Amino acid sequence: MPTARDVLLDAAFTALRNRPWAGVRMVDVAVSAGVSRQTLYNEFGSKEGLAQALVRREVDGFLRGAEQSLDAGGSGAGVPARLAALGAWTVRAARANPLVRAVLTGCWGVELPLMARPGRGPGVPGQRGPDGTRPVETPTELVDKVCDRAVAALAADWDGGPGLAAACEEFTRITVSYVIAPAAKGEPDPLERIAAELLSVPAGARQLQADDPDNHQ
Known part of the structure; x- marks a missing residue:
């Protein structure tokens, strides 16, 4: 079963496929992954951390x-x-x-x-x-x-x-x-x-x- 981290990275990659990274919002990634925005920040620290991961x-x-x-x-x-x-x-x-x-x-x-x-x-x-x-x-x-x-x-x-x-x-x-x-x-x-x-x-x-x-x- 995918972890929350895997699901969030999948959501981020899908978002990048659909729009420039500058237009990708953390809240949209969290919603797409079915987790809270706080969970996203807890996992990666920031949008830059999400990108590098x-x-x-x-x-x-x-x-x-x-x-x-x-x-x-x-x-x-x-x-x-x-x-x-x-x-x-x-x-x-x-x-x-x-x-x-x-x-x-x-x-x-x-x-x-x-x-x-x-x-x-x-x-x-x-x-x-x-x-x-x-x-x-x-x-x-x-x-x-x-x-x-x-x-x-x-x-x-x-x-x-x-x-x-x-x-x-x-x-x-x-x-x-x-x-x-x-x-x-x-x-x-x-x-x-x-x-x-x-x-x-x-x-x-x-x-x-x-x-x-x-x-x-």
Whole structure:
């Protein structure tokens, strides 16, 4: 059975779907959740606390989904295919959830909570929320967490040497670029091809390619 906290966060997320965060009123969230406004304040302390707890929950859900995408099909799916599944999940989750997209890219629209933008108020990334909520990651920190999960999930089935961590990091950053600038409509999904290419080239060779000016012509 959902807790009062879960129900309140669900109500807050629904409210954010329907209107800009600046227009979301605490009393409306409480009414939608079927609890008193005092219960809402007791749980989160303030509207800023509610916002940070909401962002924290959505990011945690994204990270759980990332782990599940890496496990889909098990080792039989192949390391490149599992890494591509992570990329597909990341793009899909970011397109469906504006809070996940904002934390991944650092691009906070005016309709999102002001407290979650760097430099805005007490709930900025890196600071614990008023109700003790864990800090919200910066984009770099979130990408690092996704990479760490990818390496941990794929290492046992990887026999290509020490380049797995570098390939996962590069792939995750490329995936975030597809969140910001999606592929043209009708184009085939490039993520599986990109994953296969990155995993087939040793990290040192990739660095040499990146440093070669002929590759940028």
